[in-house]
Amino acid sequence: MSDDTTWGKAHASGPLLLGVRHHGPGSARAVRAALEAARPGVVLIEGPPEADALIPLAADPDMRPPVALLGHAVDEPGRSAFWPLAEFSPEWVAIRWALEQGVPARFIDLPATHTLAWDTEPEAPSDEDDEDGADDEDAPDTEGEPGAVRDLRVDPLAVLAETAGYDDPERWWEDVVEHRGPGRRDPFAPFAALEEAMTALRERYGVGGRPRDLVREAHMRLQVRAARKEFGDAVAVVCGAWHVPALREKAAVTADRALLKGLPKVKADLTWVPWTHRRLARSSGYGAGIDSPGWYGHLFRAPDRPVERWLTKVAGLLREEDRIVSSAHVIEAVRLAETLAAMRGRPLPGLSETTDAVRAVMCDGSDVPLALVHDRLVVGDVLGEVPEAAPAVPLQRDLAREQRRLRIKPEALERELELDLRKETDAGRSRLLHRLRLLGVGWGEPAVSRGSTGTFRETWRLRWEPELSVRVAEAGVWGTTVLAAATARAEADAVGAGALAEVTALAEQCLLAGLPDALPLVMRVLADRAALDTDVGHLAQALPALVRSLRYGDVRGTDTGALAGVAAGLAERVFVGLPPACAALDTDAAEEMRGHVDAVHGAVGLLAETLIGTSDTGQRDLRGRWRSVLRTLALRDTVPGVLRGRAVRLLLDDGELGPEEAARLMGLVLSPGTPPADAAAWIEGFVGGGGGMLLVHDERLLGLVDTWLTGVPAEAFTDVLPLLRRTFSAYEPGVRRTLGELVRRGPGKNTGPTTPAAGLPGFAAEPDTGRADAVLPVVRLLLGLDEVREHEATHDNSLTGVGA
Template identity: 40%
Template sequence: MSIHILGIRHHGPGSARNVKDYLEKTKPDIVLVEGPPEADGILEWVGNEHLVPPVAILCYQPEAPQKAVFYPFAEFSPEWQAILYARKNRIPVRFMDLPVAHQFDIRAAREPKTDTEEAPSLNNTLAPHIPDARTVKYNPIAYLAGAAGFADEEKWWEHMFEYRQHPEDVFIAISEGMQALRQDLRLPYDRVEQLREAHMRKTIRQAEREMFTEIAVVCGAWHAPALTDMPKAKDDNDLLKGLPKVKVAATWIPWTYNRLSYSSGYGAGINSPGWYEHNWRYPADDGTRWMARVAKLFREQQKDISVAHVLEAVRLSAALTALRHLPKPGLEELNEATLSVLCNGEDFMMQLINNELIVSDKIGDVPSDIPKPPLQTDIEKQQKRLRLPQTADFKDYVLDLRKETDLERSILLHRLEMLGIQWGQRYGASGKGTFKEQWRLQWDPGFSIDIIDKGSWGNTVEEASSQYVQHQARTTTSLNEVCTLLEAAIPAELHTAVEVLVQQVNNLAAATGDVMQLMTVIPGLVQISRYGNVRKTDASLVENIIAGMITRICVSLPAACISIADDAATELLDLVYGMNDAILILQEADLTAQWQHTLSKIAGNDSTAPIIGGYATRLLTDHRQIAGNELVKTFSYAMSAAIPPAISAAWLEGFLKGSGTLLLVDNDLWTVVYNWMHQLEEDAFKQLLPLLRRTFSNFSKPERRKLGEKAKGGTAGNSGIHQQELDNIDTTRALKGVPVVLQMLGIK
C-alpha cells in the first residue's frame, strides 16, 4: 500500500502538469483532493463537455444563503486535473477537507483574530526581506521565492517548477521545503487549520481501511508535511469530536478569470490567470505565440503592427532571458520586450494587454441540466431567450422600449434590480424621447449568492420580485421609501406589487402630517404617472393619490413657511421648486388653481421666510397671477427702506431663483432694485455682498454680462434698447411658432 502526497500550488499550471504526469505514471486506484466533502455528489459532472472552466463549487446554507463559500477551478488548477484524471479513468475521487458544515459554525463562533484572516498578496515585496510567520503560513511560496532572491513569487514558481521533467522529485522537494518552514518558524496556533489537517488524515485512513492500495493525495503545499507524518488516529478523532454542524448544499457555478486574480480579493488568487492558461496550453512556446496574440490585440485596436515588430520583440525577450540566466522567456521578459518594441516605450497599451490577455475576461460555463435553484434556472432561461449572455466584461445595450424584445429585456433588468441583483447599471440614453434606456451589463459570479437568497420569495423572477417588493412595502414606514419602490416597480411591470405600494402610499400619506415629506415624494409620483403612459401602464393608479397629497400640501404649506431657520428655509425652497415643476407637468386646472392660491397666501404673509416669500412671488409672476403695477408695488414693498436689508436681500434671492431675465426686460423692477442698492449704507452693503454674490452667481454668463452692462447705465440702463427690441418684433410671424412650441411641450 502506497500513499502519494502531492503538495501543490493552487491554480499553478506547473503543479497541474506535474500532478497530471504523476497520476498517469503511478496509476492510483483512488484520488483524494483538498476540497469540501459536501461537493462529492457533484464531482460526477467533471468531464461533461458543458462544464467548462473556470467554474467554482458553491457551498451554502439553504436557510441562510449569505453564508457561503466558493471553491474556484481553472483548467490549469492541479485539483481540476486530478479530478478530471479520476473521472476519465473511472476511479473514485473524493474531497477530504474539513466539511463546510463544520467550518461555518466554527468560524462564526470563534473570536476574530488577525492570525486567522486571509493573508494579502506579497507580490513585488519580497526581494530582500523575509515575511512574518503568519504570512508564511498562508503563502509559503512567497517565503521560498524571497529566499531565492525573487521579488515575484509567480516568476520563481514558473522558472523552478514549470519545466521540470521529473514530477516525483518536485513533490519531494516541495514537501521538504514546507517541512523546514513548519519546523523552523514559530507559527501562531490556528484551530481551524488543525481541524482541517486532522480531517484530511481521517479521510486518508478511511481510504486505507477500504483496501485501496495506491492512494494519491492532492493538497496545498503547506499541508503536505502534516499528511506525510501522521499522528495517532485517536488524537485526530478526539480533536474532531463534538464539532457543530449545519445543513449545507453544493452546486457548480460559472467563474471568471478576473475573480481568480489577486485583484479581486481572492486570497488564493494569482496575478495572471490568462498567462497561466497560455502556459498550460502551450508549454513549449518560446514567446512567439504569445507575441502573435499581443499583435492581434493591437491590430484590433487599429495599431499598426508588422511581422517584423513581432520577430524583433521575440528576439529581445530571448536576449533578456539569456542575460538573466533563465530557461525560457517569462511574462516579465515578454512584457519588457512588448513595451520597447510594440509600444515604443509608451506604457498605456500595457494596461490593455493586462486586461485582455494577462488576466483576461474569460467566463466559464455550466450545463443547463445541472441541479440549480429554481430562480437561477428561470433567470438563465430568460437570459437565453432574450439574448442577454452572461459576460465577465462590460457590454452596453441601448433598449428601444417600442420594440417587444427590448421591452422584455428592460422588464427583466428592472426586476433583477428590484431583487438587489445589480447585473445592469443604467445610464442616460442619448436622443429624444422617454422610450430609450441604456444599460451596461457585467455578470459577477457572486450574484449566485443573491439569487439563492432571493429564491425564497419565488421560483421565477416575476414571482420573486413581486413578493419581495410587497414584503418591503408592508414592513417600511417611510413614505419616501415606498414611493421609491413604486417608481421602480412601474417599469418592472409588477402589477400586484404596484397595487400594494399604491395602497401603502395612500395610507402613509394620510397618516403623515409632515408637509416636507409629502413634497419630497410628489415629483417622483408625478414622473410615475407620466412614465406609466410610456410603459402602457395604467397611470390612474397614482393620479388620485397625487391629487389628494397636493391638496394636503396646499393646506399645510403656508404655515410651514413661517418662522423657520435659514437652513430649513433653503431646504423648503428646493421642495417648492420641485412641487411647482410637478404642477406644471400635471396640467390639471383644479390642482393648478389650488397651488396658485397657496402661493398667494405664502407671498402675502409678512411672517413667511423671506427667501420663500420672494420665490412664491416669482412663481405667481410666472403663472401670470401678478403683473404690471401690482408686481412693481409688491417688489417695492419688499425692497423698501423700512425692511431690514438682510430680509430684502433674502427676498430678492428667492425672487430671482434660477434666472435674472425678468430684471433685464422689466425696467420698473430694475429701477426698484437699483434704487434699493443705491440707498444701502456701506456697512450694510458689505454684509449683504456674499448673499448678493450667491444670488447672481446662479445666473448664466450672458445674463450676468447684460446685467452688468445695464448697471453701468443706472436707472435708465438700456431701456431704450429693450423697448426698441420689443417694438421690432413681428407679432404675426411670432404667433406662427406658438402651436409648434405647445406641441413640443405636450400641451394640446
Template identity: 45%
Template sequence: MSVHLFGIRHHGPGCARSLRQALLALQPDCLLVEGPPEADALVGFAGRQEMAPPAALLLYAAAAPQRAVFYPFAAYSPEWQALCHANAHGVPLRFCDLPQSHRLAEQTSDETPEPDEVREDPLRWLAQAAGYGDTETWWDHLVEQRRDSLDLFDAVAEMMGAVRAAANETMTLREQRREAWMRNTIRAAEKEGFQRIAVVCGAWHVPALASMPSAKSDAELLKGLPKEKVVATWIPWSYGRLTFASGYGAGVVSPGWYHHVWEHGDQAGLYWLTDVAALLRRHDLDASSAQVIDAQRLAETLAALRGRPRPGLDELLEAVRAVFCQDSEVTLQLIRRELLVNDRLGEVPADVPTVPLVQDVQAQQKRLRMPVRADTVPLELDLRQPAHLEKSILLHRLAMVGVGWGRRQVVRGKSGSFHEQWQLAWEPEFAIELIEASVWGATLEGAANGRAIERGSIAATLPELTGLMENVLLADLQAAVPPVMLRIRDLGAATPDPGFLLEAVGPLVDAIRYGDVRGTDTSALGQVAGGLISRACIALPFGARALADDAAAVLLRQIASGDHAIRRYQDQEQLASWYDTLDRVARSEQSHPLIAGRCARILAEQQHWPGAEAARQLSLRSSRAVPPLVTAQWLEGFLDGGGTLLAHSDELWALVNDWLMAQPADGFIELLPLLRRTFGSFTGPERRQLVERAVSGGPRDRSVAVAGNADVDRVRAMRVLPILQTILGSAAAQEAP
C-alpha cells in the same frame, strides 16, 4: 498499496500541466482532492462540454445562504485537471478537506492567527528566496524543464517540509483539523482496498500527510465538531474574481497571463505581447508588429541577464513599459486591467442542481437571449416591442431583489418614455444574492413582489415609498401595488411636512408616465398623486413660515422638484391649485424670503404673473424698509435656476441695479458672499450676458435718474467693474472699453 502525494499550487498552470502528466503516468485507481466533501456528487459535471471554466463550487448554509464559501477553478487549476482526469478515465474521486458543514458552523474566536506571508502561497515565498520575481517563472524553471513528473512532487514534498520546519509556527486548531480530516480520508481509501491512491492538495499540507500520526489522535481532534446543513452547487466564475482568495484561500494576481501560459506554453510571452498590441490598437494607440518583436527581444534579453530560461511576467511588463507605453503608467494600467486579468465568465450546465428561483432566472435569461457575461455589455431597449419590454421587466425585478445585473443609463436624443439604455455586467456574487432572495418566493416575480411588499412595510418616509412605487411599476409587480399604495395613503395623511409631500410627488408622476408606456392601469395611482398634491398645497403656506436658513434651502429644492412634477402631471385643476398656493406664499411677508423669491420666480416663468407683478414684488422686497439681508435672500430664491429673467427684463434689471447701487460700502461687503453665491450659480453665457449689459450701461430705453450733473465720469464709473467681476464671477468685465 501505495499513496502518492501531489503538492500543488492552486491555480498554477505549470503545476496543472505537471500534475496531468503525473496522473497519466501513474494511472491511479482513486483520487483524493483538497476540497469540500459536500460537493462529491457534483464532480461528474467537470469536463462536460457544457461546463466551461472558470467555474466555482458554491457551498452555503441552508438556513442562512448569506454564509457561503466559493471554491473557484480555472482550466489551469491543478484540482480542475484532477477532476477532468477522474471523469475521463472513470477513476473514483472524493474531496478530502474538512467539510464546510463543520467549518461554517464552528467558532473561530479562540484560534491563533497564522503568518499570512508564508501560508498564503509558500511556493511564491520559495520563488522569491530563489531570486525570482514571480512564481510561474520559478515554477517553469523548476518543473517544466523536467520530465520526471512523479519524482518532481517528491522534491516538492521535501521542500515544503523544510519550509514548515523553518517557519516554526503554531498551527491553528482549524488547520490541524483540516489535515486530520485529510488523513482520515486517506485511511478510508486504504481500507476500501484501492491500490494506487493519488492525493492532490496544497503543497503546504504534504508534510502533514506524509507522516501519519495515530488514527486515535486525529479522532480526538475531530471529536465534537459543530455541524449544520450545507448545500452545494456549481456557478459561473470570472477571472476578475479569481484574483480574490476564497474557499481554500487561494487567489492569483494575473489570471489572464496564466491563461496564456496554460494555452501556449513556451510561446506564452509572444502571444501575450501580440494581445497587448491588439488591445492598444483598439484604443487608438500606436502599436506595431515591429514593437512586438522589439518587446519580445527585450524580454528575452532581460531573462538571459537574470539567468532564467525564458521571459516571465516581470520581464514582459518591463519590456511593454519601455516599448509600448513610453513609461506611461496610464497605458500600463490599461494593459494590467484588460490582459493580466482578462476578465471572462465561465458557464455551467443547465441541469446543475440549484434553488428554484435561480432556475427561473436562468430560464428567463435563456428565453430572452440575454447571456450572462463578466464584461460590460450595452443594451438598448424600445419598450414598444414586447420582447424588449420583457427584458426591461426582468432587469427591474432583479434589481428589486438586490441583483444589480443592469445599470440604467441616461437616454439622450430619444424619447425617454419609450427607450431605456442599460449596461449589463454579471458578478458571480449574484448567485448568492439570488439564493438569499429565495426567502421571498420561488420565482422571480414572486420574490420581487414579496421583497417590494416588505420594503413598503418598513419604509419611513413618503419619498422612499413613492420611489418604491415607481420601481414596482417598472418591474410590473401587480401584487405589490395595493399594499404599497395603502402605505402611501396612510403615511401621506400623517405627514404635515410640505417638503416631503412635494418630494414624493415626482416618483409617483414618473410611475404614472411609465405605466402609460407599459400598458399598466395607473388610475388608482393618479388618485394618490392628486391627494399628495392637495395636501402639499394646504401645508406649504404654513410650512414656509418661521424657517431657519438651512431648512429653507432644503424646502427650496423640494419646491422646485414638486413644481416640475406637478407640471408633468398635466392636471389643470391641480395645476391651478398649485399656482394659487405659490401666489399666497410669494405675497406673504411671513414666508421665508428665499421661499417667497422662488415662488415668485416660478409664477413669473410660467406666465401666471405678468411681468409687471414680478417687478412690483421685487420693488417691495428691495425697498428701504426691508433689511438688505432679507432682500438678498429673496433675490437668491428669485434668481435660483438661472439669470434669464434678469437678463431679458429691463424693469427687473433696473430694480436690482438700483438696489445694489444704493447699498453703503460696509453693507455691500457684508452681502457680497451671498450675492456671489447667487450669481455664481448662473451658467457661463448668462454671466457673460449680464456683465456685458452692465458694461454697456444697462437698459437703453430707460432713463436712470442720477444726482447732480448728468454727465458721467467714465473714469470713476470704470472703478465699479472689478466689483461686478467679483459678483458675477466673469472675466467679461475686463473686456470693457
C-alpha cells in the same frame, strides 16, 4: 493503474502527495504529468466532500471554466462560500484527468456544513489558505486582538522568494516553476522539492498563524486513511503545498477525531456557478487570488513560444482600439522582452518583462493604453459557463429561462443596453431587470439615456458578478419564479416601510417591474400612510414619485387609476399644508424646502396633464390652486427669502406673473430696508440653480441686482458673499462671462443695435437678416432640401416630356 515499479518510483510507500499552488498553471501541468506517470486508483482533491456528486458535471461539454463550487446554508443562503477553479487550476486538471481515465475523484477538505457554520469570519473558502501566502481569512480569533493573530500569518512564497534573493514572490514563482516546466525525466521531482521546502517552513513557523488548518488537515488525514483502506497505496492527493507536511505526518486517528468533535454544523447545499477571471484576481478580495489570471491562462494554453503569442495578442487588442501597432512592433517588443530577461537573469521573459516591452514599444511610454492591456488581457473578463444539469434553486432556473427567452445573456464585461419600451422584448427585459433590483440582485443599474429623454427609453449598465448567484439564492425565499418572488418582496417591503417616501418609491418600482398583483396592497399601504402622515416635507417628497409612476404606467399600459386618485389627494394636502410649513424656517430647512417646492411644481404640471379628460373637474384645476399657493409664498413676509424668491421665479416662468410685477417685487426686496442677508437669500431663490439666462435676457432685473449689490454696506458684504458666490457659481462659464460684459457696459444702457464698440454682439433690437441668410445654404444642405428640390424638378420635367 501503473505497475508497482512506477508507483514505487513515485513514492516508496503511502499516498502520492502532490502539493500545488492554487490557480498555478505550472502546478497544473506538473499534476497532469505526475498523474499520467503514476496512474493512481483514486484522486483525492482539496475541496468540500458534499460536492462529490457534482464532479461528473466537469466532463459536461457545456461546462467551461472558470467556475466555482458555491456552498450556502439552506436556511440562510447569505451564509455562503466559494471554491473557484480555472482551467489552469491543478484541482480542475486533476478532476478532468480522473474523469477521462475513469478513476474515482473525491473531495477531502473540511465539509461545507462545518465551514459555513464556523462563522468567526464572514467567508471561509477552502483554498483561501493557498501557499502563495495571500491573507488567509479562515483563522478564528483565539487570543488577544485580531490583528495580533493576523500578524503571525506566514506567506510561504514570500519566505521562499526572500531566501532565494528575490523581492517579488510572483517573479520567483515564474522563474522556478512556470518557466521551467514539469520534470521531463522525473515528473515527481518538483513535488518532492516543494514538499521539502514546505516541511522546513512548517518546522520553523508551525501552523503559520492559521489555527483552523489543524482541523482541516485532521479531516484530510482521515479521508486519506479511508481511501487507502479501499484502494491501497495507489492514492494521489492534490492539495495546497502548505498542507503536504501535515498530511505526511503520522498522527493518531483518535487525535484527529478529537479535533473534529463538537464542530458547529448547518445544513448546506452546493452547486456549480460561473466565475470570472476578474474575481480570481487578488485585488478582488478573494483570499487565494492571483494577480494575473489572464496571463496564467495564456501560459497554460500556449503550446510553445508563449512570449511571441502573448505580444501578438496584445497587438491585436491595441489595433482594435485604433492604435497603430504593426508586426514590426511585435518583433521589436519580443526582442526587448528577451533582452530584459537576460539582463535580469531570468530564464524566460515574464509578465514584468513583457509589460515593460509593451509600454516602451507599443504604448510609446504611456500607461493609459497599458492599463487597457492589464484590464482586458492580464486580468481579463472571461466568464465561465455551467450546464443546465447543475443543481440550482428554482428561482435560479426561472431566471435562466427568462434570460434565454429575452435573449439577454450574463456577461462579465460591463456593457450598456438601450431599451425601447414600445417593443415587447425590450419591455420584458426592463421588467426583468427591475424585478431583480427589487430582489436585491444588482445585475443591471439604470443609466442616463443618450439621445432621447422620452419615457419609452431606458438605458442599463449590465455586468454579471459571481456574487449575484448568492443573491439569487437568498431571494429564493420569496418565491420560485422571478415574478412571484418580486411580488412577495414588494408586499413585504410595503408593510415594513418606515416612511411614506419609501412606499411611494415602492409603488413606482412595482409599475416599472410590472407587478400588478403587488400594486393593490402597496396602494392600500400608501393611502393609509399618506392619511396619517402630517409632515408636509414627507408629502412633498412622496408626490413626485407617484407622478412619475403615472407616466411609467402610461408607457407600459398599466391601469393607474387608483394611483392617480392618491396622487391628487396627496397634492391637495401639500397645497393646504405648505404655506404654514414654510414659516419661520432656518437656512438649512429653507433650502431643503426649496427642493421640495421645485419637485412639487414639476409634479403638479405632469399630474394636471395626466388628469386631463377625467370627470373630476376639481382635480383638473390643480395648476390653478398650486399657483395660488405660490402667490401666498411670494407675498408672505414670514416665509424665508429663498422660498419667496423661488415662488416668484416659478410664477414668472409659468406666465402667471408679468415682468413688471416681478421687477416690482424684486425692487421691494432689494430696497435699503431689507437686511442684506435676506435680500441675498431672495436672489438665490429667484435666479439660483442655473437661472442666469433670465438675467441675460432681462437687463432690467440684472440692473436691480447690480444696483443692490453695489449698495450693500462693507460690513454686511462679507456675510452675503458666500451665498452670492454659490448662486452665481452654478451658472455656465459662458453665462457668467456674458453677465460680466453686461455689468461692465451697464445693464439697460444699450438697447439699440450693437456696433463693434457698443458691447457684445447679439443684443440688437432687430434680427440681422443678412447674417441669417448666410447660413441658409448650409441648413438646406444638412436637411437635404436641395436634393428634394432637385428630385421634384426632375420629376416635373419627366412629366412634361410625357405630356409632350
